[in-house]
Amino acid sequence: MPAGISIRHLARFSLLLIILAYGNDTLGNEKQSAEKAIRTPGEIIAQAPADEWRQVRAENLLILELPGGPVMIELADQFAPGHTKNLRLLAAHGFYDGLAMYRVIDGFVAQGGDQAGERDTGQGRRTIPAEFTTAGIAAEDFTALPGPDGYAPQAGFSGGFPAAREPKTGKTWMTHCYGAVAMAREQSPDSGGTDFYIVIGPAQRYLDRNTTVFGRVISGMSAVQQLARGSKAGGVLEDPETNRIEQARIASQLRETERPQVHVMRTDSASFRELIRARSHRPEDWFQYRPDHVDVCAVGVPVRVQASEG
Known part of the structure; x- marks a missing residue:
């Protein structure tokens, strides 16, 4: 010892x-x-x-008929009420019918709308104020992820949508995840209103708070991925008609028997x-x-x- x-x-x-x-x-x-x-x-x-699933309201379900099939987009009123209202007015007017997804960049986005900028918008508007963030979502309505996020103080979900948040200011915004639907714009923040894009590649989080994200694709991403890719500068197609939008309708415009029933798991x-x-x-x-x-x-x-x- x-x-x-x-x-x-x-x-x-x-x-x-x-x-x-x-x-x-x-x-x-x-x-x-x-x-x-x-x-x-x-x-x-x-x-x-x-009871842990919610039904998507008919007025919040945008259905795009693309060559590859229907694409269902849930509109996010709580994040961008001005944009969702404008989309409803444009769809009711038939604004998107016959237009095209005219700019498609592989691994990035598919953009559609009025490429020429000449179509009548009816009661809708061609440009509306940006809604990059909102202060209208309470902290208790945000399901935060544990751990850090590289693009925001906090990341998580609200109302069924992936989002990010600044706890100090209460500002919240939707994130550019795969399938996110956002409004294209030019140099001015308030220059968007009709032409939208869908994220078709990996998350493009650096775009967060630079454009208004107003919805996400909840069904039909395969039809979006089937779109022809553009070969001209900026991913613009030589023949945009290849990616024709046959019709764009809000489900509430359809007869009840024609409306798909869509349920999303509650993120709370x-x-x-x-x-x-x-x-x-x-x-x-x-x-x-x-x-x-x-x-x-x-x-x-x-x-x-x-x-x-x-």
């Missing part, structure tokens, strides 16, 4: 080692139990109760919060390394679409 160490001290030291070993083992078991408690994303979505629900944890931790057995982090654009908000009866 080394000099200076009594049997009593040695016994205490051995007991301490046992306690530490037991504590580490307990923590490890608790961590493993927590990991097993997280269901897979597929299980969460399939088992989410009916327990199931969605569990989905965030699952996307972060990746509980599937296939994963050997789990990052315990997730980006706002990597958590898709689940959607269920029931075809119309008519």
